[in-house]
Amino acid sequence: MTDTALARLYEALRSRPRTAAFDPIPFLHALHEAGSHAVVIGQVAGILHGSADPTGDLDLLWDGSSAEAAALRAALTAAGCVELPALDRPSTPFRVPGADGDLCTPAAPWGGLDTTDCLAGAVTATDPSTGLTVRYAALDDLIRMRRALGRPKDHRRADELERLRNPTPLDVLARYRQAILDKDADALADLYAPDAVHEFPFLYPGMPERHEGREAVRAGYRAAWGASPAQPDEIREVAVHRSTDPEVITVEQVVAGTIAGTDRRFSAPGLLVIRVRAGRIVHVRDYMDGLGVAHAMGRLAAVAARLEGTA
Structure with a gap:
């Protein structure tokens, strides 16, 4: 049976307007097949935890190593990326058919937050029917990242995640x-x-x-x-x-x-x-x-x- 977290993501994608082209699932499959250890962050991670707020981009945290860079390039190529991003930067945008977003390392500015532990503390969700496994930021880490970024939408989404952590x-x-x-x-x-x-x-x-x-x-x-x-x-x-x-x-x-x-x-x-x-x-x-x-x-x-x- 599909992990509850992935079931939430599938449902969120199904409920999007037909005109919305966002579908990160093929790229998530490509990451898994390439052996990438990148961690889903941002609002897709929020949805995996139960957030009801929609999104149209996919953000990933990775460790900046040469081995992980090779895995990311393989996944991006397999997913149809036309122009590979510059992975020597702390944060760089990417685009593949169905999804775009940012590839970030702990060296990127996180409002003073060290996100290295977010990589080690990531949780996983699995869909046995397709073999897909997704690594995504743990709830507490995601809340800390939202608070550190500090934009109004980040605080709003962090508030929602807090309620998910302590549901009524x-x-x-x-x-x-x-x-x-x-x-x-x-x-x-x-x-x-x-x-x-x-x-x-x-x-x-x-x-x-x-x-x-x-x-x-x-x-x-x-x-x-x-x-x-x-x-x-x-x-x-x-x-x-x-x-x-x-x-x-x-x-x-x-x-x-x-x-x-x-x-x-x-x-x-x-x-x-x-x-x-x-x-x-x-x-x-x-x-x-x-x-x-x-x-x-x-x-x-x-x-x-x-x-x-x-x-």
């Missing part, structure tokens, strides 16, 4: 819903604290009473979604109730979608009580209408028989 319960809810729509167990589990608990108070055959721990959430949802033909395509919000406890929200919603291989639709009302602490889910009570989904799948009789067997 509503921020977490938005990502939770997207993971459900994508049936992405990894993206869902990554929202949880390592020792989080996810409870299912309503009895339903095949469902545990609870998942204890992030990895149990990951394994449980991967198995459940992998075995289910239900494909959600919409989450209708009924209400979100804030609590006197700032960590807790109560969510009324309806998950709707189709049953794969049929024209049948399902609609599953549910209620979530979510506690978020330090940006991670620590507890969920998940009241889901599993019988409604079973009915749409034509499995209600079998489920009812199993329920009778547990009575």
